[in-house]
Amino acid sequence: MSYAIPAFTDRKTTHCNAVCSQLGQCNHRCIDCDKAIRKGGRSSNLCRFLHFRRIKQDKDGKIVPVGFLNADVATKTDLAPYTHQLRNKVDNETARYILSHVLPAFCDIVEDERESSQLGSGAVAWKRFVDGARELCDVCATTIFNFHWFCESCGFVVCPDCWKSKAHCQCAEGTKGKTSHLKGWSSQCRNPHVNHLAESLRTAQIFPKTVLIDMDREVRRIRRRLSISTKTPCICEAAERASPAAMPTRDGSPVTAGADDDDREVPQLNLPMPASVPLAYAEFPVLPVDVPHRWLCEGRLLVLENSAHPNNLVAFQHCWLLGQPVMVAKVNEQLSPNLWTPEAFGRQFGSETADMVDCRIGALIKGVRVGQFWDGFDLVSVRLRDMYGEPMLLKLKDWPTGDDFSEIMPDRFKDLMESLPLRDYTQRNGRLNLAARLPDVLGKPDMGPKMYNAYGSAAYPSEGTTNLHLDMSDAVNVLVYVGTPYSDDEDEARRCEEEMIAAQAAIDECDSLTRKRMKEDSSCKTGALWHVYAAEDADKIRHLLRTVAEEEGREIEDRHDPIHDQIFYLDTTLRKRLLTEYGVKGWAILQCLGDAVFIPAGAPHQVRNLHSCIKIAEDFVSPEHLVHCVKLTNEFRKLPETHANHEDKLQAKNIIFHSVKDAVGALRSAED
Known part of the structure; x- marks a missing residue:
């Protein structure tokens, strides 16, 4: 597949839809494009910098890279997969049930993302999602959910866990100039002037704008409004009880924790919760419904x-x-x-x-x-x-x-x-x-x-x-x-x-x-x-x-x-x-x-x-x-x-986010 570069009206105009072979400087080829070109072909159809790296035309008419996108330029089209229920809308009962089981995992993800956002330094780039392309960590092959680190020269990508492991190893060695051993970590960039030290990589996010934080805020509001509790302890629920004023309503006003918060029940699909785990080892457990069984x-x-x-x-x-x-x-x-x-x-x-x-x-x-x-x-x-x-x-x-x-x-x-x-x-x-x-x-x-x-x-x-x-x-x-x-x-x-x-x-x-x-x-x-x-x-x-x-x-x-x-x-x-x-x-x-x-x-x-x-x-x-x-x-x-x-073939974190998104969307629609 070939990509046509739109015309540059002047030297200030930038675009981001070029693959590596359209740039003359070989030091700026991504890993995948470099492999394809070395085999005698053109750039990979899944160029790591496509729709991500900004380019412009220099005074000599050459196409050169000039940086990367940031999340503020995201359009409604970019936001759609993260904000809209695309199909198979869930009913309210199912939405409550899903949230009661998935919210603890969702809150853990949000907390991890908050921690990751504080790591590294410099401006955070935005990696626009490419349809059909799944971002994987080059070290551990885990699906990249949102925050990650990348090499601006070759597109080498690492997840937060691998980045933190690398940074910890370098710190333990007592010098930043020495490359640490982390299995699977490619220390040397294909650009001979660049090393893949942890601090050399740039932070990027996949979610456009503040989508994840906005969803977290809406989740908290919906849960409090509808008194949805969870099957297992949830870190954000404990934080809310400690500071109820931090919980916004839909119109932005604060919500005060009620005296009956601890009486909230986990939503079920018209099904009472099992009494206790020992029920699993009773001689003949009693089912809540009449059904042919043994x-x-x-x-x-x-x-x-x-x-x-x-x-x-x-x-x-x-x-x-x-x-x-x-x-x-x-x-x-x-x-x-x-x-x-x-x-x-x-x-x-x-x-x-x-x-x-x-x-x-x-x-x-x-x-x-x-x-x-x-x-x-x-x-x-x-x-x-x-x-x-x-x-x-x-x-x-x-x-x-x-x-x-x-x-x-x-x-x-x-x-x-x-x-x-x-x-x-x-x-x-x-x-x-x-x-x-x-x-x-x-x-x-x-x-x-x-x-x-x-x-x-x-x-x-x-x-x-x-x-x-x-x-x-x-x-x-x-x-x-x-x-x-x-x-x-x-x-x-x-x-x-x-x-x-x-x-x-x-x-x-x-x-x-x-x-x-x-x-x-x-x-x-x-x-x-x-x-x-x-x-x-x-x-x-x-x-x-x-x-x-x-x-x-x-x-x-x-x-x-x-x-x-x-x-x-x-x-x-x-x-x-x-x-x-x-x-x-x-x-x-x-x-x-x-x-x-x-x-x-x-x-x-x-x-x-x-x-x-x-x-x-x-x-x-x-x-x-x-x-x-x-x-x-x-x-x-x-x-x-x-x-x-x-x-990571399942994309568990993506499943969690989109399950929560669809459930919240269904319950929010019921409010309107």
Whole structure:
């Protein structure tokens, strides 16, 4: 793409719509444009200085840079994504509910931004948002929310956390002239006359004008006016009570704190708050509504038995608020079964190639024809063999790859989305799916659906199909097909029978309520065994895994994490140690055909397929667990640059801001 530079009427006229190749001075090329030009091309379409760096024509007619924009020049068009509800407006009840859960995180962000605004020195530049371009820190790959630092010569960008770490290291060294070591920090600019010391970088903001502070002021006014309290303590609420006069009303007059402030209740969607956390461990908790359900995992796992029942939402939130997983049964009754069979996938995609993993040894096998995987899904005798002639326990890795699932498999996408339960959360535009609040211009994260296809491994109780890990967002995982192994070879047929016996043994180890379900419901076709743990127990699990690694002489490298690395499967022995040594008891969830398992953000979990399974998952961001999304963003940024989870793909802070913006907009409209 080429950009035309408007005519300069005189040498005082400046513009900001030129890419680096249109400037003659090579020392002012940004990192991305320099890479493109060195490869023989033109400037990058996402030039870091486009619509940001001001240029003018000098006396010799050359185009030269003369500085950067400041926030005061922002137009109504620039303000629109940060001030207007673009679509999918929320109702008042939902708006109150969202604010009651998201406000503490929003207030933390505002406080962090206030602190960042005091760092550095000199005038603050304004980085105008470029449609479709996501600003990332060049050091930790975290999404840049607002304040950040950049090199005026090459566009090198760092987030506040990395800038503060660098400045602290330089201060500790006792000299500003010495470059400190910070992993991923490019100390030398491509301009040989510039070094990337912390004090050499210039402060910039992304939000135009005072949008963030204005929103914070409006949030405080709305919350006080409508008596919206929060589920968890909020730093700005405490500040307001200490200084009520600082809270403006819409017309600018002060509000005085009332005597009944402490009596405010957290808004619910016509749902009373759960009495206490111990409710999660009662034998048979009482739900606030009448809905077909049962309890598994010793009365700690709610199973909703009618996926379309109108009272499901209230019952679901009763447990979801406590950070518990939830299961919805018989979702397959809403699906078109012929779309989800191995034969159907083999016919349509059999000629494609994909990478696969042998789950027994963790080996990656590249470029396998997809049809070979599907042919052996149930029929063991045609499966690929390892070097010892044994059938491999294959898992399709990251398939289908490439474009949006909805474009690759439109019929299946439509079938799935029309069948998913709890649509307020699981639909892409669900009113309680906060990922839907992100404007299109920000480049939305990939929330799925994603497929998980793997053979059964019942005969290998210490090997997981998916090792212990946790995800930044919430997810629902639906088991859409279960394959029963068979073989036309006599010896292998005997081993298939042994696998069936091993699968039954795994069922027998489950709690009594799960075993009772299997006996009472003949439609339950066993697929996979999940182990899920509360997000709050992640650090205890890490401690156990590091201890085990040390005992086994295994090294966990610097900046790595035993959960994020997905290198452990908690077998029976480790699960017992976790309970006896740390008091951590998770949920052992037996997923049958049609079961949809809801996993909260930040909850460590692992999966072992007892039989061959086709599962499909959709991610979402719920108000209740957004705090874990922010926490994990901070954890992931500390991982090595090559780690699969290093990059901030969710944009948690952007989701928080736009969720609050839309909720406040809805409540403000109701005032008019």
